[in-house]
Every structure is written in C-alpha cells, then in structure tokens.
Amino acid sequence: MRYRVNRRDNGSKALEKYASDLGFVVYSEAGAIDAHLALGQHIAAVEWKGEDGTLTPSQARLIARGYPVRFISKPEQLDALRAELMKR
Numbered sequence: 824m825r826y827r828v829n830r831r832d833n834g835s836k837a838l839e840k841y842a843s844d845l846g847f848v849v850y851s852e853a854g855a856i857d858a859h860l861a862l863g864q865h866i867a868a869v870e871w872k873g874e875d876g877t878l879t880p881s882q883a884r885l886i887a888r889g890y891p892v893r894f895i896s897k898p899e900q901l902d903a904l905r906a907e908l909m910k911r
Contacts (some may be wrong), residue, residue, distance in 0.1 A: 834896075835871035841898045845905050855881035856892055865908040869893045 835857060837899070839849050848861040857871045872894045886892060895900065895901060 862908045
C-alpha cells in the first residue's frame with residue numbers, strides 16, 4: 824500500500840511566509856489540512872490549494888461534517904482573511 828506524503832511545495836511556502844508577514848501565527852502539522860492560522864484570539868484552518876486543486880478524501884469528510892476550512896491559493900485571499908478576522 825502506498826501512502827500519500829504531504830510535501831510542501833514552493834507555493835505553500837511562499838503563502839506561509841506571507842501569512843507570517845501579515846502577523847498570523849502559522850501552525851502546521853501533518854493531517855487533513857495544511858495549517859491553522861492564528862490572529863489574536865481567532866484561528867482559521869487553511870488548505871493551500873492551487874486553482875485547480877481537488878479535495879482529498881479526508882478533506883471531503885471534514886467539510887461534510889461542517890469543519891470550516893479556507894482554501895487559499897493567492898496572497899490576496901490572506902489579505903481578505905486578515906481583514907475579516909480583524910473585524911471580529
């Protein structure tokens with residue numbers, strides 16, 4: 824049996840750096856999603872996805888159960904997430 828290995832590509836590294844530069848605390852661990860971003864008292868689960876990325880089976884199960892996952896592929900989406908969290 825072959826297991827999928829979560830390897831970070833250059834795009835996700837750049838997005839993580841940008842999130843950190845915006846003031847997010849980035850917490851990553853192996854699992855169904857790529858990272859949790861914390862800003863103050865607010866936390867958002869994020870998956871770094873390319874424009875044509877597809878869900879893994881475990882991501883589909885999380886979303887079906889109502890787990891709020893943000894799919895981020897561009898820095899502008901991190902800007903919008905930060906603005907949204909700052910309003911709360």
